Amino acid sequence: MPQEEKTTLIREDRYDAQRIETKWFERWQQDASLYAAEPNSTKPKYYVLEMLPYPSGVLHMGHVRNYAIGDALARYMWMNGYNVLHPMGWDSFGLPAENAAISNNTPPREWTLHNIANMKTQMKRLGFAYDWSREVTTCLPEYYRWNQWFFLKLYEKGLAYRKKSRVNWCPQCATVLANEQVVNGCCWRHEDTLVEQRELEQWFLRTTQYAEELLRDLDKLGDWPEKVRTMQRNWIGRSEGALVDFKLDGATDSPDSTITVFTTRVDTIYGATSIQLAPQHPLVARLTKNNDPLRAQVEQLIAEQRKAKEVGDIGAIEKHGVDTHRYAVNPYNGDRVPIWVANYILMDYGTGAIMSVPAHDERDYEFARKYNLQIRIVIVPRAVDPEETSVEPVLPFTTLDGTLVNSGPFSSLECGEAIQKMSAHAEKNGFGKATVTYRLKDWGISRQRYWGTPIPMLYCEKDGIVPVPEKDLPVILPENVDITLTGGSPLGRVPEFVNVTCPKCGGPARRETDTMDTFVDSSWYFYRYTDARNDRAPFDSKTVAYWFPIDQYIGGVEHAILHLIYSRFWTKFMRDMGLVKNDEPAERLFTQGMIIKGGAKMSKSLGNVVSPDDMVARYGADSTRMYTLFATAPDRELDWQDEGVEGIQRFLGRVYRFVARNAPVETQLAASPRAERETLQATSLQPEARQIQRKLHQTIKRVSDDFQGRWHFNTSIAAIMELVNELYVVEERVVRAPSPADIVSPSLLLDVQRNLALLLAPFAPHLAHELWEMLGEKGSLLRAPWPKYDLALAKEEEIEIPVQINGKLRGLIVVPVDSSKEVIHERALSHEKIKAAIAGKQVVKVIVVPGKLANIVVH
Numbered sequence: 099m100p101q102e103e104k105t106t107l108i109r110e111d112r113y114d115a116q117r118i119e120t121k122w123f124e125r126w127q128q129d130a131s132l133y134a135a136e137p138n139s140t141k142p143k144y145y146v147l148e149m150l151p152y153p154s155g156v157l158h159m160g161h162v163r164n165y166a167i168g169d170a171l172a173r174y175m176w177m178n179g180y181n182v183l184h185p186m187g188w189d190s191f192g193l194p195a196e197n198a199a200i201s202n203n204t205p206p207r208e209w210t211l212h213n214i215a216n217m218k219t220q221m222k223r224l225g226f227a228y229d230w231s232r233e234v235t236t237c238l239p240e241y242y243r244w245n246q247w248f249f250l251k252l253y254e255k256g257l258a259y260r261k262k263s264r265v266n267w268c269p270q271c272a273t274v275l276a277n278e279q280v281v282n283g284c285c286w287r288h289e290d291t292l293v294e295q296r297e298l299e300q301w302f303l304r305t306t307q308y309a310e311e312l313l314r315d316l317d318k319l320g321d322w323p324e325k326v327r328t329m330q331r332n333w334i335g336r337s338e339g340a341l342v343d344f345k346l347d348g349a350t351d352s353p354d355s356t357i358t359v360f361t362t363r364v365d366t367i368y369g370a371t372s373i374q375l376a377p378q379h380p381l382v383a384r385l386t387k388n389n390d391p392l393r394a395q396v397e398q399l400i401a402e403q404r405k406a407k408e409v410g411d412i413g414a415i416e417k418h419g420v421d422t423h424r425y426a427v428n429p430y431n432g433d434r435v436p437i438w439v440a441n442y443i444l445m446d447y448g449t450g451a452i453m454s455v456p457a458h459d460e461r462d463y464e465f466a467r468k469y470n471l472q473i474r475i476v477i478v479p480r481a482v483d484p485e486e487t488s489v490e491p492v493l494p495f496t497t498l499d500g501t502l503v504n505s506g507p508f509s510s511l512e513c514g515e516a517i518q519k520m521s522a523h524a525e526k527n528g529f530g531k532a533t534v535t536y537r538l539k540d541w542g543i544s545r546q547r548y549w550g551t552p553i554p555m556l557y558c559e560k561d562g563i564v565p566v567p568e569k570d571l572p573v574i575l576p577e578n579v580d581i582t583l584t585g586g587s588p589l590g591r592v593p594e595f596v597n598v599t600c601p602k603c604g605g606p607a608r609r610e611t612d613t614m615d616t617f618v619d620s621s622w623y624f625y626r627y628t629d630a631r632n633d634r635a636p637f638d639s640k641t642v643a644y645w646f647p648i649d650q651y652i653g654g655v656e657h658a659i660l661h662l663i664y665s666r667f668w669t670k671f672m673r674d675m676g677l678v679k680n681d682e683p684a685e686r687l688f689t690q691g692m693i694i695k696g697g698a699k700m701s702k703s704l705g706n707v708v709s710p711d712d713m714v715a716r717y718g719a720d721s722t723r724m725y726t727l728f729a730t731a732p733d734r735e736l737d738w739q740d741e742g743v744e745g746i747q748r749f750l751g752r753v754y755r756f757v758a759r760n761a762p763v764e765t766q767l768a769a770s771p772r773a774e775r776e777t778l779q780a781t782s783l784q785p786e787a788r789q790i791q792r793k794l795h796q797t798i799k800r801v802s803d804d805f806q807g808r809w810h811f812n813t814s815i816a817a818i819m820e821l822v823n824e825l826y827v828v829e830e831r832v833v834r835a836p837s838p839a840d841i842v843s844p845s846l847l848l849d850v851q852r853n854l855a856l857l858l859a860p861f862a863p864h865l866a867h868e869l870w871e872m873l874g875e876k877g878s879l880l881r882a883p884w885p886k887y888d889l890a891l892a893k894e895e896e897i898e899i900p901v902q903i904n905g906k907l908r909g910l911i912v913v914p915v916d917s918s919k920e921v922i923h924e925r926a927l928s929h930e931k932i933k934a935a936i937a938g939k940q941v942v943k944v945i946v947v948p949g950k951l952a953n954i955v956v957h
């Protein structure tokens with residue numbers, strides 16, 4: 099045999115992940131259409147999306163896990179014949195770029211783009227199948243100009259507005275935070291920094307306009323995790339109640355002498371024995387105007403409240419109040435009730451005023467006991483015996499399961515009915531109405547920082563607030579700006595940015611120097627992927643209509659409130675603009691579990707961070723990715739073990755070596771047409787061959803079921819491992835057999851190996867492609883059809899086992915060949931005939947000889 103020919107038959111017998119992965123990395127780089135979604139495709143569409151990262155500089159393992167899940171799914175859908183959209187981008191505005199600019203003296207843009215380049219290289223090295231032609235980078239004008247365009251549309255529709263308000267201020271970020279960004283009183287980015295309260299002029303988006311729909315449509319999101327839906331429900335915090343106007347006693351009848359209270363229990367209003375105002379309530383300022391001692395006491399309450407807000411737990415505040423010695427009149431019965439100011443009443447919840455009903459509210463009861471206020475019972479437990487009406491409730495009696503007493507014409511009504519009738523009564527008499535309030539507040543989007551989208555608004559002395567005309571977009575973020583964390587927005591120190599000509603009057607105007615919250619960027623980025631290079635519109639509506647809603651969205655549960663509420667709001671606003679047809683952005687949501695090491699979240703300070711680069715260098719990309727899917731179910735917390743990655747590498751090595759030894763050489767392949775491989779019948783096979791064929795079909799079924807169902811890729815991969823073990827067992831027998839082809843035909847062996855490569859493709863794509871080529875396949879594995887299983891072939895072989903009672907044959911059971919003692923035991927006792935025969939007798943013991951018989955000994 100000529101030397102040259104011989105070498106083509108020699109295969110590398112060591113699994114060299116670096117060699118294989120570099121080879122495929124280069125091949126995939128050269129094929130731009132490989133992961134591209136097809137235009138005008140007749141295939142069904144599938145949009146799979148992982149949340150886009152912030153380009154901090156390097157990927158962490160949490161990213162790898164998130165993307166490994168999405169990538170496995172994308173590859174699976176491609177192999178199932180779908181037109182798949184699987185894009186990636188960068189949520190690239192935000193504070194870390196400014197901090198880096200300050201500490202390294204690098205402009206934020208340069209720092210950010212450098213990090214993006216790094217992370218993109220890492221993603222490619224890991225073999226993630228992204229369509230990079232659709233990459234979105236939110237800090238570039240081609241993207242953020244559309245944030246500005248949307249802002250103008252929101253402003254036109256009255257959904258963007260400016261107002262002075264008390265805001266959350268993070269001294270570390272030196273900027274305002276949205277309510278959603280305050281976690282336990284601290285900044286969401288600075289977990290140890292207490293958020294302060296400041297009074298500032300701010301831009302808001304009217305998210306509350308959609309509160310009801312945001313809440314109601316959660317019911318449509320059945321394929322979102324229940325935990326996320328619950329968090330959103332609580333955040334939106336809808337409560338039904340009534341607004342009731344109390345008049346300030348002795349005041350002239352004017353609107354500013356009306357105290358409107360919000361209550362969810364108007365049925366208890368005859369039990370109201372005081373009114374409690376928030377310290378910032380406008381009436382308080384009037385009542386304290388000529389009363390210095392009272393004003394000082396109120397200031398004290400404000401200070402206490404601010405402190406409690408800053409530590410984040412207003413609910414746990416030590417309740418204090420002061421009596422104003424003024425009275426309000428209960429419109430239902432004309433009762434005069436004292437007006438108090440209390441530190442636990444918040445101006446931004448409800449109306450900033452409540453009626454206090456100590457007998458029927460926990461908090462009011464506590465307060466009344468402390469200050470010795472009157473307690474009046476107006477609800478009693480529903481009497482079981484109608485004669486027995488004087489059941490004294492234990493106070494505070496707060497349930498709705500009661501009957502009204504001492505409530506004028508409403509006495510003897512049940513609470514539920516009373517709420518309806520009493521709200522209607524207020525409405526009819528013009529002193530109140532039924533209403534709904536929400537905990538959800540409008541979204542404050544002004545940030546006093548540099549690295550964000552400039553808000554496209556101007557201030558003219560003559561015309562007031564003037565929007566930048568659409569034709570002048572984008573308002574470009576200037577470069578070479580002096581960034582410091584003090585002295586207001588850095589943009590305010592750039593005269594050529596600030597000073598402009600008013601488009602209305604031609605006079606001098608000043609540009610808005612606040613930038614937008616970066617959550618604006620991520621509220622709609624996934625629409626841009628469908629039409630990422632459009633320079634006339636944010637996207638083409640027809641293209642969006644084809645791809646939306648997203649079929650599967652995957653990301654961290656930490657976005658349950660912020661990103662996932664904002665992006666739902668944005669979708670509804672765009673739908674109402676006529677830009678999109680879908681009501682919700684994503685059909686299904688999956689939240690992956692966190693990765694920890696040694697029992698703690700990975701962090702630099704703990705020194706337990708595992709670097710993806712390091713893992714890839716040691717074990718390869720396939721082993722690293724596959725481990726994140728194998729270690730536990732993807733929704734669970736994963737405790738990282740390097741040995742686990744090593745274990746996966748060993749497994750992939752076993753697969754590689756098996757195929758290296760058993761893949762047919764070219765000449766054999768030519769002699770084994772596919773038609774023959776596919777007509778193998780179970781009946782014509784030797785037991786070993788049948789065993790391997792059964793295992794193959796069982797494995798295909800398990801992996802396919804996992805993709806369709808709960809995504810327990812850990813069990814999918816375990817099943818593939820079992821299949822490989824089975825192959826090793828059979829190989830052993832083949833090697834020893836005098837005539838190997840009699841045990842397993844070469845065509846069956848080839849079939850199993852081809853399917854093994856297909857099954858591995860979503861989890862270990864580099865190796866799977868290599869195996870595919872070793873098996874003589876030419877086309878791309880990504881376009882090869884996902885293997886099908888045959889239930890008949892997957893079925894375990896069954897045998898009949900005789901069941902005896904006290905040694906006498908009494909029945910036969912049919913069980914799988916390899917059934918354990920326990921299975922046979924259980925089946926024997928549950929067999930109808932046997933059950934009848936042993937009824938009323940005592941089973942002393944059951945003797946099972948697996949594969950042979952079961953004998954039940956009875957008295």
Ligand SMILES: [Zn+2]
Pocket residue numbers: 268269270271272285286287288291
């Ligand atoms: Zn902060």
Ligand SMILES: [Zn+2]
Pocket residue numbers: 558559560561562564600601602603604605607
């Ligand atoms: Zn003007």
